[in-house]
Amino acid sequence: MKLMKTCREVTGLTLQSLDRNLLWRERLAVRLHMAICSACPKFARQAQFMRSAMGRWKGYSEQDKL
Amino acid sequence: MTEPATRAKQQEMAQQLEKLRPQLLKYATLQLRNAAWAEDAVSETLLAALERPQSFAGQSQLKTWLIGILKHKLVDQIRRNSKEMSSTAEDGQELDDELFHPDGHWRETPQDWGDPEHCLRQADFFAVLEACVDKLPGVQGRLFMMREWLELDTEEICKELSISPTNLWVMLHRARLRLRDCLQIGWFAGAQA
Numbered sequence: 586m587k588l589m590k591t592c593r594e595v596t597g598l599t600l601q602s603l604d605r606n607l608l609w610r611e612r613l614a615v616r617l618h619m620a621i622c623s624a625c626p627k628f629a630r631q632a633q634f635m636r637s638a639m640g641r642w643k644g645y646s647e648q649d650k651l
Numbered sequence: 652m653t654e655p656a657t658r659a660k661q662q663e664m665a666q667q668l669e670k671l672r673p674q675l676l677k678y679a680t681l682q683l684r685n686a687a688w689a690e691d692a693v694s695e696t697l698l699a700a701l702e703r704p705q706s707f708a709g710q711s712q713l714k715t716w717l718i719g720i721l722k723h724k725l726v727d728q729i730r731r732n733s734k735e736m737s738s739t740a741e742d743g744q745e746l747d748d749e750l751f752h753p754d755g756h757w758r759e760t761p762q763d764w765g766d767p768e769h770c771l772r773q774a775d776f777f778a779v780l781e782a783c784v785d786k787l788p789g790v791q792g793r794l795f796m797m798r799e800w801l802e803l804d805t806e807e808i809c810k811e812l813s814i815s816p817t818n819l820w821v822m823l824h825r826a827r828l829r830l831r832d833c834l835q836i837g838w839f840a841g842a843q844a
Contacts, residue, residue, distance in 0.1 A: 591755025593747060600824050604798065604805045605816075627761040631831055634767045638780055639799040641771050646678055647718050648711065 590614050592625055599629045603636060661701075668697050671714055675721055681781070682725050682796045684789055688732060692724040699724075722801055726811060729793060733812045746828045764839055776838060783833035787826050794819060795826040 590598075595618045598611055607615065619626050672693065679689035699720050707713040752758055770776040787795060797803050805823075809816055 591751075592757050593751040593755040596750070597824060600827050601820055603827075604820065604823060624757045624760040627763055631761055631764055632827065634764050634770075635827065635830060635834070636799070637767050638771060638776075642777050642780055643800050645777065646681075647715065 588614055588617065590618050592618075592622060595619070595622070595625050596628055599625070599632055603632060660706075664701065667710060667713060668700060668717075671710070671717060672697065674714070675717060678718065679721060679725060681784070682793070682800055683728060684785075684792055685732075688728045692721060692728045695724045695727075696721045725801060726797075726803070729797065730811050746825055746832075750828070762835065762839055770838070779834065779837045783830055783837060786833060787829055791822050791826040791829070794822050795830070798823060 595615055598607060598615050601607065602615075619629070675693045675696065676689055679692045680686060683689045683692065696717060700717060705716075707716065750758060764770075784792065784796070794808065797808050798805070803811070805816060805819055808814075809819055
């Protein structure tokens with residue numbers, strides 16, 4: 586597996602990290618990429634944002650504010 | 652031989668269930684995206700509740716209990732209908748190509764969405780989020796909601812629906828890219844202007 590990944594590959598791994606633990610080599614590759622890329626960290630924050638938003642929405646729906 | 656007291660209690664329970672039913676239906680519909688399946692899942696839940704009458708400290712405690720039952724019924728319903736789900740062909744392969752140049756670089760840098768807390772305090776935001784989730788194609792939407800709402804892990808989802816992890820990740824990947832796109836257009840683009 587090559588160490589340097591493209592933004593497209595890193596985006597895929599960023600999304601998968603929401604559903605599974607990345608392998609160590611994947612984690613390393615993502616970390617290295619994030620250090621030199623300005624776009625992918627923004628995408629990663631968007632992905633986290635969506636996760637929080639879904640959690641919050643679910644919480645509201647299960648309580649009273651549906 | 653029904654005692655009057657028990658009978659009164661049952662009546663009260665029935666009234667409360669009636670009152671909560673629309674909320675449960677909405678919850679189920681968001682997950683299942685199919686009115687008939689949602690109706691079934693909620694009916695099953697309410698029947699189960701009527702068979703096991705218990706006392707609750709209030710409406711919200713009752714609702715929490717019902718949602719707990721409903722979640723199981725939703726998974727049952729998805730499992731029962733999984734054949735229908737997996738046979739649906741859905742697009743989405745072009746999503747990555749729209750986002751990235753052939754060399755793998757972003758065509759357009761993702762926008763900074765700012766502090767999530769700011770949006771998450773606004774009711775309007777959740778209306779946009781709901782509309783965007785609603786727009787996800789059927790199977791993608793259901794899988795996405797199983798993961799995010801029912802909070803099943805990917806192993807459970809794969810087992811319930813007999814699909815491969817790779818297949819699931821592809822579908823979740825597409826669902827999330829679509830959702831992101833929709834939020835960008837429906838909320839963030841406007842919020843910036």
